[in-house]
Amino acid sequence: MEDTKIVDEYAKRAVEKLKMKKEGNLIVFEGIDGSGKTTQVRMLVEYLQSRGIDVVFTDWASSANIGKYIQTMRKDKIEVVPRTFSLLHAAEFAERLENLILPALSAGKTVVCDRYVYTAIARDSALGVDEDYVKEIYKLAPKEDLLLYFDVPPKMALERLIKRAIKENTAKQTTKKGKKGKVAGTISPAGTIAGTVAGTIAAKIGKLDEKEKASWTDYATMYGYMKDVFKTEKDEEAYYAFVAKVVEKYKTVTGENNAVVIDGKIPADFIKTQIMSVVNKKIFKAE
Amino acid sequence: MKFAKDNFQRNGALIIVEGVDGSGKSTQVQLIGRWLESQGFSTVFTEWKSALQLKPMFKKIWKEDIRINPYVFSYALAADFYQRMEKIVIPALKIGQIVISDRWAFTGIIRDTSRGLDRETVENIYQYAIKPDVALYYDVPPEVAVKRKTNVPRYYESGSDLGLPYDRQKNFEVFEGKQIETYRKLAGEGLITLVDGNAPITLVSPKSRNIVKNLFKKRFGVII
Numbered sequence: 001m002e003d004t005k006i007v008d009e010y011a012k013r014a015v016e017k018l019k020m021k022k023e024g025n026l027i028v029f030e031g032i033d034g035s036g037k038t039t040q041v042r043m044l045v046e047y048l049q050s051r052g053i054d055v056v057f058t059d060w061a062s063s064a065n066i067g068k069y070i071q072t073m074r075k076d077k078i079e080v081v082p083r084t085f086s087l088l089h090a091a092e093f094a095e096r097l098e099n100l101i102l103p104a105l106s107a108g109k110t111v112v113c114d115r116y117v118y119t120a121i122a123r124d125s126a127l128g129v130d131e132d133y134v135k136e137i138y139k140l141a142p143k144e145d146l147l148l149y150f151d152v153p154p155k156m157a158l159e160r161l162i163k164r165a166i167k168e169n170t171a172k173q174t175t176k177k178g179k180k181g182k183v184a185g186t187i188s189p190a191g192t193i194a195g196t197v198a199g200t201i202a203a204k205i206g207k208l209d210e211k212e213k214a215s216w217t218d219y220a221t222m223y224g225y226m227k228d229v230f231k232t233e234k235d236e237e238a239y240y241a242f243v244a245k246v247v248e249k250y251k252t253v254t255g256e257n258n259a260v261v262i263d264g265k266i267p268a269d270f271i272k273t274q275i276m277s278v279v280n281k282k283i284f285k286a287e
Numbered sequence: 288m289k290f291a292k293d294n295f296q297r298n299g300a301l302i303i304v305e306g307v308d309g310s311g312k313s314t315q316v317q318l319i320g321r322w323l324e325s326q327g328f329s330t331v332f333t334e335w336k337s338a339l340q341l342k343p344m345f346k347k348i349w350k351e352d353i354r355i356n357p358y359v360f361s362y363a364l365a366a367d368f369y370q371r372m373e374k375i376v377i378p379a380l381k382i383g384q385i386v387i388s389d390r391w392a393f394t395g396i397i398r399d400t401s402r403g404l405d406r407e408t409v410e411n412i413y414q415y416a417i418k419p420d421v422a423l424y425y426d427v428p429p430e431v432a433v434k435r436k437t438n439v440p441r442y443y444e445s446g447s448d449l450g451l452p453y454d455r456q457k458n459f460e461v462f463e464g465k466q467i468e469t470y471r472k473l474a475g476e477g478l479i480t481l482v483d484g485n486a487p488i489t490l491v492s493p494k495s496r497n498i499v500k501n502l503f504k505k506r507f508g509v510i511i
Contacts, residue, residue: 011403091362
């Protein structure tokens with residue numbers, strides 16, 4: 001069957017495309033939801049652009065097909081077994097790698113990633129998938145030039161997410177009449193905590209009238225919201241146990257990969273300055 | 288290829304069929320299922336790319352011929368496989384049902400290696416697949432498989448996602464040829480039992496039944 005050689009030839013080409021040569025720089029931000037990394041990613045991208053650097057930003061689980069479906073799954077609370085969850089995210093990553101990350105890197109652009117393979121390693125292994133298995137299915141990922149790990153206590157991260165959701169929703173809902181919403185269910189460990197918190201808070205705020213809304217935005221009532229996020233104390237315990245596992249794995253694996261640890265507790269402006277100086281030193285080799 | 292050791296009690300049995308499109312395996316799988324049911328066994332059927340949780344994703348990609356690269360293809364289908372294995376196959380085996388699966392991890396090996404992934408890479412992806420009690424492979428020469436296909440081959444089944452240079456029909460022919468070549472290799476390694484599918488259905492069925500009969504005698508001590 002001589003014809004089959006042509007299949008081998010084309011298949012080889014399709015796979016080789018994914019092993020493109022990396023010319024540009026790759027900067028990776030890691031940390032749990034609410035650790036402050038997304039704010040910093042935005043600021044760094046703006047800073048790099050202001051310096052005239054061609055920069056491409058990419059978010060976790062955002063590819064055109066698989067990424068879009070993962071988002072649908074989150075929204076509709078479709079649950080799958082851990083290995084399926086893991087492979088689906090690896091598929092998403094492979095899609096984004098070919099369509100966005102590799103073309104940018106091979107064209108010499110700077111790529112900034114909000115989450116990268118370390119997210120998969122930390123999260124999937126906390127869900128019970130063998131760490132080596134996860135590493136193997138992400139083997140196509142190019143090694144980053146700079147890894148920033150945002151370290152923050154889980155409780156503080158959750159408070160931030162709630163604050164953010166309150167801010168976004170009260171701003172949104174004052175212009176429109178709030179829809180009556182249901183308070184969302186409990187957090188599924190594998191889903192994004194950010195999404196669940198946002199949904200819960202949006203639903204809660206949707207139920208309030210304008211006058212109530214004004215008084216519900218202060219910091220103290222946040223603890224009231226916090227109770228809404230978890231249905232029971234057991235759910236709360238399960239959540240913190242899961243996050244603790246993620247954080248532990250995160251610390252080990254980012255540590256092994258020479259991450260610059262960012263103290264996520266300090267004010268955003270200080271962190272911004274710190275990151276700019278690290279980027280200039282490590283990426284642009286400035287003094 | 289190594290299979291995962293069962294971490295559950297297998298009271299039922301897992302019968303799987305493999306073969307290219309047009310090999311007649313889907314007809315055979317139906318006949319085996321009906322026959323076992325008529326013998327009083329409780330059967331469960333599952334097929335490739337059918338997990339409910341992922342269906343809308345595949346439907347869109349397949350319907351619109353959206354190109355995904357070989358790794359995305361491989362991981363997405365392995366995701367589907369493990370969801371069904373954990374939630375359909377293993378629970379059924381635990382309670383003593385006979386699971387009949389149209390395609391198993393071998394399909395992953397065949398298709399992914401045809402798309403350029405190393406065999407080792409694919410075997411690693413499927414390392415948690417449990418071992419079938421019987422794996423029937425319906426072998427037909429490429430020209431027969433192609434002749435049995437009456438509609439225009441689809442994007443993925445013809446390997447057109449690889450950018451093969453011909454039209455759908457010709458792509459399908461060479462891609463089927465490639466897959467048959469690999470299937471025969473797996474049969475040669477003793478991983479799947481080759482059944483000559485190049486004969487009328489009525490003649491192929493007894494062959495399938497005999498293999499299943501042997502399994503039941505060996506595994507359950509039952510003669511059917």
